[in-house]
Amino acid sequence: MDTSLETIGQQATAAAYVLGQADTAIKNQALLAMADALLTHQDAILQANANDMAKAAENQVRQVMLDRLLLTEARITAMADGLRQVATLPDPIGEVVAGWRTPNNLDVKQVRVPLGVIGMIYEARPNVTVDAAALTLKAGNAVVLRGGKEAIETNIALSDTLRQALVQVGLPKDSVQLLHDTSHETANALMQLTAYLDVLIPRGSANFIKMVLKTATVPVIETGAGNCHIYVAEDAAIPEAIAIIINAKTQRPSVCNAMEKLVVNQAIAPTLLPQLAQALAPYNVTLKGDAQACEILPDIELATEADWGTEYNDLILAIKVVSDIDAAITHINRYNTKHSEAIITNNYQYSQQFTKQIDAAVVYVNASTRFTDGFEFGFGAEIGISTQKLHARGPMGLPALTSTKYIVNGDGQIRA
Amino acid sequence: MDTSLETIGQQATAAAYVLGQADTAIKNQALLAMADALLTHQDAILQANANDMAKAAENQVRQVMLDRLLLTEARITAMADGLRQVATLPDPIGEVVAGWRTPNNLDVKQVRVPLGVIGMIYEARPNVTVDAAALTLKAGNAVVLRGGKEAIETNIALSDTLRQALVQVGLPKDSVQLLHDTSHETANALMQLTAYLDVLIPRGSANFIKMVLKTATVPVIETGAGNCHIYVAEDAAIPEAIAIIINAKTQRPSVCNAMEKLVVNQAIAPTLLPQLAQALAPYNVTLKGDAQACEILPDIELATEADWGTEYNDLILAIKVVSDIDAAITHINRYNTKHSEAIITNNYQYSQQFTKQIDAAVVYVNASTRFTDGFEFGFGAEIGISTQKLHARGPMGLPALTSTKYIVNGDGQIRA
Numbered sequence: 041m042d043t044s045l046e047t048i049g050q051q052a053t054a055a056a057y058v059l060g061q062a063d064t065a066i067k068n069q070a071l072l073a074m075a076d077a078l079l080t081h082q083d084a085i086l087q088a089n090a091n092d093m094a095k096a097a098e099n100q101v102r103q104v105m106l107d108r109l110l111l112t113e114a115r116i117t118a119m120a121d122g123l124r125q126v127a128t129l130p131d132p133i134g135e136v137v138a139g140w141r142t143p144n145n146l147d148v149k150q151v152r153v154p155l156g157v158i159g160m161i162y163e164a165r166p167n168v169t170v171d172a173a174a175l176t177l178k179a180g181n182a183v184v185l186r187g188g189k190e191a192i193e194t195n196i197a198l199s200d201t202l203r204q205a206l207v208q209v210g211l212p213k214d215s216v217q218l219l220h221d222t223s224h225e226t227a228n229a230l231m232q233l234t235a236y237l238d239v240l241i242p243r244g245s246a247n248f249i250k251m252v253l254k255t256a257t258v259p260v261i262e263t264g265a266g267n268c269h270i271y272v273a274e275d276a277a278i279p280e281a282i283a284i285i286i287n288a289k290t291q292r293p294s295v296c297n298a299m300e301k302l303v304v305n306q307a308i309a310p311t312l313l314p315q316l317a318q319a320l321a322p323y324n325v326t327l328k329g330d331a332q333a334c335e336i337l338p339d340i341e342l343a344t345e346a347d348w349g350t351e352y353n354d355l356i357l358a359i360k361v362v363s364d365i366d367a368a369i370t371h372i373n374r375y376n377t378k379h380s381e382a383i384i385t386n387n388y389q390y391s392q393q394f395t396k397q398i399d400a401a402v403v404y405v406n407a408s409t410r411f412t413d414g415f416e417f418g419f420g421a422e423i424g425i426s427t428q429k430l431h432a433r434g435p436m437g438l439p440a441l442t443s444t445k446y447i448v449n450g451d452g453q454i455r456a
Numbered sequence: 457m458d459t460s461l462e463t464i465g466q467q468a469t470a471a472a473y474v475l476g477q478a479d480t481a482i483k484n485q486a487l488l489a490m491a492d493a494l495l496t497h498q499d500a501i502l503q504a505n506a507n508d509m510a511k512a513a514e515n516q517v518r519q520v521m522l523d524r525l526l527l528t529e530a531r532i533t534a535m536a537d538g539l540r541q542v543a544t545l546p547d548p549i550g551e552v553v554a555g556w557r558t559p560n561n562l563d564v565k566q567v568r569v570p571l572g573v574i575g576m577i578y579e580a581r582p583n584v585t586v587d588a589a590a591l592t593l594k595a596g597n598a599v600v601l602r603g604g605k606e607a608i609e610t611n612i613a614l615s616d617t618l619r620q621a622l623v624q625v626g627l628p629k630d631s632v633q634l635l636h637d638t639s640h641e642t643a644n645a646l647m648q649l650t651a652y653l654d655v656l657i658p659r660g661s662a663n664f665i666k667m668v669l670k671t672a673t674v675p676v677i678e679t680g681a682g683n684c685h686i687y688v689a690e691d692a693a694i695p696e697a698i699a700i701i702i703n704a705k706t707q708r709p710s711v712c713n714a715m716e717k718l719v720v721n722q723a724i725a726p727t728l729l730p731q732l733a734q735a736l737a738p739y740n741v742t743l744k745g746d747a748q749a750c751e752i753l754p755d756i757e758l759a760t761e762a763d764w765g766t767e768y769n770d771l772i773l774a775i776k777v778v779s780d781i782d783a784a785i786t787h788i789n790r791y792n793t794k795h796s797e798a799i800i801t802n803n804y805q806y807s808q809q810f811t812k813q814i815d816a817a818v819v820y821v822n823a824s825t826r827f828t829d830g831f832e833f834g835f836g837a838e839i840g841i842s843t844q845k846l847h848a849r850g851p852m853g854l855p856a857l858t859s860t861k862y863i864v865n866g867d868g869q870i871r872a
Contacts, residue, residue, distance in 0.1 A: 283868065402864060
């Protein structure tokens with residue numbers, strides 16, 4: 041094993057032990073000190089970011105990546121505000137999740153504890169460095185960060201700043217560690233550092249996450265891709281349906297909870313689709329459709345089989361016409377990524393059937409899929425949106441960064 | 457990919473969809489029909505087991521393995537009773553785990569749902585076939601079973617019996633599938649069947665589970681090895697300490713919650729150890745110790761570094777003498793498998809410190825480690841004891857075989 045990773049793992053474990061016992065007040069002090077330090081060291085951080093940006097431009101990195109990489113004063117202020125916000129959240133550690141007395145008089149308590157050491161592996165955005173450090177710290181965990189190589193100078197400047205703030209309040213600086221070596225070999229070794237890492241959380245594109253799942257032996261929380269559908273039943277109120285579709289498709293098309301597919305009942309399609317096409321026109325949404333949709337909207341492109349499984353993350357919407365709700369559910373369960381799905385209906389039975397039979401982290405009746413978000417859900421934070429079924433599903437707040445342990449108080453009980 | 461595994465995966469997914477919607481009554485009917493069928497088909501099952509036993513004897517399989525493999529009328533009756541017991545347990549599916557209203561009037565409910573398709577991979581014991589089928593079914597999941605090759609005829613007879621019972625009550629027979637091909641290649645392919653399996657639960661020796669963790673790309677729930685310690689503080693009541701140690705070490709030494717190590721404060725060691733050695737004498741426990749323990753008990757063997765990390769699963773106990781509770785906690789956290797640890801003390805501060813600082817699924821004050829068990833905890837069932845921190849920790853009952861989904865009811869909300 042790589043010696044430096046071995047050292048990083050040992051340091052993280054030692055820091056996690058201290059953080060696991062740290063009281064809420066000191067963790068909050070650390071978060072506020074981190075916020076202050078980001079502003080104090082703003083010039084150095086912006087300089088490091090300018091170096092990364094220059095290198096990226098040299099290497100002809102795509103514009104969308106450059107946008108993600110760029111830091112500004114406003115973005116640093118936003119990061120600092122984020123840290124202060126996390127300081128205001130309730131501390132999940134120590135919560136008694138359940139408790140009972142057994143027939144032989146043992147008092148059993150299930151208590152929330154930190155996970156321990158969390159690995160975060162992500163692509164260009166340097167704000168993940170600060171977000172991840174804040175949330176893992178508040179939940180009493182040490183974190184090992186591995187960001188993209190394009191952002192390495194920025195990430196070093198950010199993590200050094202955060203580590204100095206930790207030392208200021210008397211917490212171990214190794215509560216937050218960043219891999220300075222951004223080689224693939226070291227990333228792969230981190231994904232297999234089972235002796236020290238309790239969990240690995242990848243953030244990035246669908247392909248990136250697939251690669252991590254393939255390589256990692258450390259347990260992974262899969263965050264993710266969203267091929268989100270809205271089904272419009274035959275009884276839907278058309279103005280409401282159109283308002284929700286416009287919102288879900290256009291309000292922020294690049295994110296995972298944006299709508300990608302419209303499934304529409306054949307009884308309402310001839311009325312809905314022309315009105316929808318007209319309403320979407322100002323938003324520059326490219327429409328595609330199956331044969332039936334193309335009959336109603338002759339100007340749109342015929343969707344291919346590949347379309348149904350694709351997350352566009354763009355102003356494209358593919359339309360599938362179905363005979364009934366059963367066909368809608370079958371189609372959605374076949375092609376969705378188990379993220380967020382919605383039905384527009386005023387039919388009670390449909391609403392029940394859809395929410396029960398659709399397999400997804402979040403299922404909506406008469407609302408936009410865009411609400412799948414830790415802040416919208418009221419968690420006050422979000423480490424990602426889990427699309428797996430183990431450990432955490434849907435928007436993940438601080439409790440997703442914790443485990444539990446049982447504490448059993450007895451008075452000499454032995455097993456018969 | 458292996459075509460037959462592909463087919464098995466598709467069949468399991470289809471069955472899981474039906475089970476996910478099945479009501480409690482029909483799942484319970486299936487469990488009772490399975491219990492009846494085991495008794496009806498007892499002769500065929502015992503014959504299949506006799507064939508496995510004969511082959512195993514030919515292949516000079518060890519006696520302990522033969523004991524695990526053997527079925528008797530009594531063991532089949534016990535399996536049937538187990539199925540009936542699971543039928544009496546509350547159905548976890550549909551439970552509203554949490555629910556709230558957001559500021560914009562969305563009603564959010566977090567509802568318990570099945571995991572989907574569960575892979576179980578295990579060694580010789582054929583009762584796991586029946587236990588796993590019962591628990592996964594009750595929690596609304598389909599299961600794909602892969603038992604040891606020594607038990608293949610027995611497992612086929614058992615799973616065929618269970619599948620017939622499923623058909624009788626109108627549930628899909630593919631709710632329970634057994635891999636008839638027991639090759640390592642097929643087992644490895646099952647561990648990587650991410651397109652169909654939501655989770656993989658291995659049951660078996662520590663080495664077996666390590667191998668599964670290495671090979672699997674499907675998320676694994678690690679069940680586990682137990683290198684369990686009891687720390688006796690300097691103030692402990694000696695008769696209570698001895699009673700707990702005898703119970704934890706000797707009541708069933710082969711299981712994971714049995715005690716493996718005694719850590720004892722140096723102030724009480726000279727009094728405790730001779731009395732303990734005398735009390736343990738009738739139980740044929742081999743004692744080992746560090747240098748200090750060997751000074752007090754000159755007849756015992758000196759423990760090596762390897763001893764401290766070893767789960768003996770046998771009538772062996774290694775003794776470590778420490779200067780204080782901090783040294784005890786450091787030693788235990790270094791060598792334990794994060795399963796079950798206990799302190800014997802009447803000191804309030806020690807009890808608090810030990811339960812907070814020890815990193816383990818279950819931490820006891822003044823009770824035997826042998827209580828770490830789904831039945832003893834009152835779960836009415838146990839699919840295993842998780843020694844990982846993700847998803848489930850400690851004894852796992854039916855809820856460990858579930859996930860949740862969010863159902864969000866709106867009236868036209870769009871995101872601002």
